[in-house]
Amino acid sequence: MAEPLLQVAILVVSDTAYQDATTDQAIPILQNVFVEQGQGKWSVSTTDIVPDNKEAISNKVRSWCQDGHNLVLTTGGTGFATKDNTPEAITPLLEKQAPGLVHGMLAKSLEVTPFAIMSRPVAGVANGTIVITLPGSPKGAKENLEAIIKLLPHACLQAAGMNSRTLHAGGVKKLEQDAGVASTVGHSQAHHHAHGHAIPRAHTQPQDRPKSNDPVAGPSQRYRESPYPMLSVQDAIATILQHTPKAKEITIPVTAGLVDYIIAEDVPAKEAVPAFRASIVDGYAIVITEDGSSKGVFPVASVSHASSDTVPPLQVGRIARITTGAPLPEGATSVVMVEDTILKSTTSDGTEEKEVEILTDAVKVNENVREVGSDIEQDSIILRRGDKIGPGELGLLASVGIAMVKAFRRPIIGVLSTGDEIVQHDRPESLKLGEVRDCNRPATSSVLQSAGYSTIDCGIASDSCDILVTSGGVSMGELDLLKPTIERTLGGKIHFGRVSMKPGKPTTFATVRVKDNNGNDQEKLIFSLPGNPASAITCTNLFVLPCLAKFSGHDIAMSSDEPLGKQLGRPRLTVLLEEVVQCDKSREEYQRATVRSGNDGRLFASITGGQRSSRVGSFQRANALVILPAGGGKLDKGSKVEALLVGSFA
Numbered sequence: 198m199a200e201p202l203l204q205v206a207i208l209v210v211s212d213t214a215y216q217d218a219t220t221d222q223a224i225p226i227l228q229n230v231f232v233e234q235g236q237g238k239w240s241v242s243t244t245d246i247v248p249d250n251k252e253a254i255s256n257k258v259r260s261w262c263q264d265g266h267n268l269v270l271t272t273g274g275t276g277f278a279t280k281d282n283t284p285e286a287i288t289p290l291l292e293k294q295a296p297g298l299v300h301g302m303l304a305k306s307l308e309v310t311p312f313a314i315m316s317r318p319v320a321g322v323a324n325g326t327i328v329i330t331l332p333g334s335p336k337g338a339k340e341n342l343e344a345i346i347k348l349l350p351h352a353c354l355q356a357a358g359m360n361s362r363t364l365h366a367g368g369v370k371k372l373e374q375d376a377g378v379a380s381t382v383g384h385s386q387a388h389h390h391a392h393g394h395a396i397p398r399a400h401t402q403p404q405d406r407p408k409s410n411d412p413v414a415g416p417s418q419r420y421r422e423s424p425y426p427m428l429s430v431q432d433a434i435a436t437i438l439q440h441t442p443k444a445k446e447i448t449i450p451v452t453a454g455l456v457d458y459i460i461a462e463d464v465p466a467k468e469a470v471p472a473f474r475a476s477i478v479d480g481y482a483i484v485i486t487e488d489g490s491s492k493g494v495f496p497v498a499s500v501s502h503a504s505s506d507t508v509p510p511l512q513v514g515r516i517a518r519i520t521t522g523a524p525l526p527e528g529a530t531s532v533v534m535v536e537d538t539i540l541k542s543t544t545s546d547g548t549e550e551k552e553v554e555i556l557t558d559a560v561k562v563n564e565n566v567r568e569v570g571s572d573i574e575q576d577s578i579i580l581r582r583g584d585k586i587g588p589g590e591l592g593l594l595a596s597v598g599i600a601m602v603k604a605f606r607r608p609i610i611g612v613l614s615t616g617d618e619i620v621q622h623d624r625p626e627s628l629k630l631g632e633v634r635d636c637n638r639p640a641t642s643s644v645l646q647s648a649g650y651s652t653i654d655c656g657i658a659s660d661s662c663d664i665l666v667t668s669g670g671v672s673m674g675e676l677d678l679l680k681p682t683i684e685r686t687l688g689g690k691i692h693f694g695r696v697s698m699k700p701g702k703p704t705t706f707a708t709v710r711v712k713d714n715n716g717n718d719q720e721k722l723i724f725s726l727p728g729n730p731a732s733a734i735t736c737t738n739l740f741v742l743p744c745l746a747k748f749s750g751h752d753i754a755m756s757s758d759e760p761l762g763k764q765l766g767r768p769r770l771t772v773l774l775e776e777v778v779q780c781d782k783s784r785e786e787y788q789r790a791t792v793r794s795g796n797d798g799r800l801f802a803s804i805t806g807g808q809r810s811s812r813v814g815s816f817q818r819a820n821a822l823v824i825l826p827a828g829g830g831k832l833d834k835g836s837k838v839e840a841l842l843v844g845s846f847a
């Protein structure tokens with residue numbers, strides 16, 4: 198099998214070429230060097246032109262390095278003129294300098310012309326990408342590149358490291374499979390160049406019109422086989438987690454809204470609970486002396502209510518009426534329950550207790566008393582970083598007077614249904630031919646909300662959300678425009694576009710870089726789920742939830758070597774099938790099922806009827822996804838299979 202192609206991006210730095218792209222000659226000349234001298238190892242997948250502007254240069258190169266290109270070449274702006282500032286734009290990006298490459302290029306140029314000493318090239322590694330500044334003259338740029346091109350593949354692979362670009366290699370393989378699309382897939386700039394600049398691979402017949410995902414090319418030119426490599430579910434989740442940003446700490450008020458947050462700090466108890474010695478029962482505070490018994494008739498000296506602010510001390514031989522939770526009078530040792538007493542005498546108006554008889558002598562010192570700090574000791578750690586807030590944890594924080602706490606920010610998720618045929622689900626008019634009511638938006642939103650996340654109905658350009666979940670338009674139909682929209686219009690990067698699973702095969706995951714309100718680059722994640730409702734709901738559970746979990750600080754297994762349940766951060770059960778099921782030949786299947794527990798504690802799964810992906814009813818009463826292995830066989834009633842719990846037990 199051929200090696201994956203190395204991805205090259207070429208940036209022309211020139212005010213003139215920026216104004217009129219037709220004046221540029223550098224791109225075709227450099228592309229040709231890769232074709233003729235690149236030994237079939239390269240794909241020039243991205244080109245662009247920027248003016249002689251330091252910021253424009255560094256922004257473009259930085260984003261290309263982050264996109265995972267193996268090599269970024271600039272041409273122009275390396276001389277001594279005032280506007281020549283390419284080396285100044287690039288140098289700060291370089292984590293490692295590569296003076297050897299610079300030397301190699303200069304030495305070659307000096308053979309040709311003494312003016313080479315007027316060039317100030319830099320080269321080095323930024324984010325696993327090799328960046329090299331070539332001179333502006335197309336001839337000089339060509340000579341420089343020729344001087345080093347043989348050594349570059351090795352340098353690029355070393356710079357990328359073995360693992361960091363495996364993902365990328367997937368994208369590259371896709372290019373390998375269909376050389377004709379090398380120019381159109383993986384573009385990350387809006388201002389990209391004419392397709393004519395694409396590197397033609399040796400075995401491509403020039404008369405072949407390349408298949409593409411360019412909707413403008415018309416349906417006859419669409420892909421007939423998806424160019425996206427097929428990932429396993431576990432690799433797909435690992436890819437998602439790799440691109441999910443690390444959880445960010447924020448400080449938020451302690452309110453009921455804190456439930457479901459993950460705490461980002463160890464929290465010490467500011468106060469003790471109880472803060473004072475308190476009675477556990479309604480009754481009478483008493484003083485038990487060493488030899489004394491609690492039995493006898495005692496005058497009621499005072500009253501302590503739960504709201505008392507001052508309680509007089511209690512002397513030996515007297516008792517004080519006290520309510521549950523009220524502070525014990527100073528000197529009191531224990532509390533006797535009211536049930537163990539009788540009223541002996543009242544005050545003259547008959548309204549108040551004067552004397553009470555205690556019937557039991559079994560009351561010990563400290564009985565029915567909650568000591569200071571006996572529930573929560575002051576300064577003890579009540580919650581640890583990583584703990585999830587539920588009602589109990591929230592109660593703890595509140596009980597020790599904590600008003601603000603550090604927690605991990607939770608994402609806001611935009612949910613969007615696409616498709617011209619989709620109409621608002623509650624539109625009163627009956628459906629016209631072809632129209633379909635939108636069930637994906639409410640259904641997927643509810644999956645997210647019931648896991649505790651906030652969703653907003655949202656358009657694709659909305660910037661108020663961190664993560665966008667769309668449904669529809671990701672398969673192979675001529676109107677399935679999500680993938681081209683992400684790549685072409687939004688300049689995004691598709692990390693995978695197919696998953697080996699049923700339902701949900703065309704599930705797509707991408708990142709798009711946008712500017713936030715402060716003008717900073719921010720990466721947004723896009724999940725484009727298939728349109729069929731059972732697929733959309735299944736994939737929300739399998740792919741979106743783990744991403745949200747990592748985003749909001751849950752400890753979840755990142756590697757695809759971990760069992761699926763760990764990766765998902767949810768229970769994986771072994772269940773017994775209540776009926777015979779047929780497995781799919783080639784894809785692992787996630788059939789919707791109702792799991793119940795039998796009298797003997799074993800778990801039984803009953804499949805929820807027809808499993809066609811259009812049938813949203815397959816999720817009716819479903820609390821689990823039963824994982825059926827690929828291979829096409831039948832599984833008998835009573836077979837043991839694995840299931841992922843996605844709901845609760847009835």
Ligand SMILES: Nc1ncnc2c1ncn2[C@@H]1O[C@H](COP(=O)(O)OP(=O)(O)O)[C@@H](O)[C@H]1O
Nearest residue numbers: 614633635636637669670671672677727728729
């Ligand atoms: N929001 C939705 N609610 C209900 N059905 C939908 C929704 N979106 C798409 N569908 C249906 O799913 C099927 C596939 O839609 P399509 O947009 O081609 O999705 P994809 O190409 O992603 O599989 C179509 O029958 C479509 O009408």
Ligand SMILES: [Mg+2]
Nearest residue numbers: 672673674677
């Ligand atoms: Mg479709």
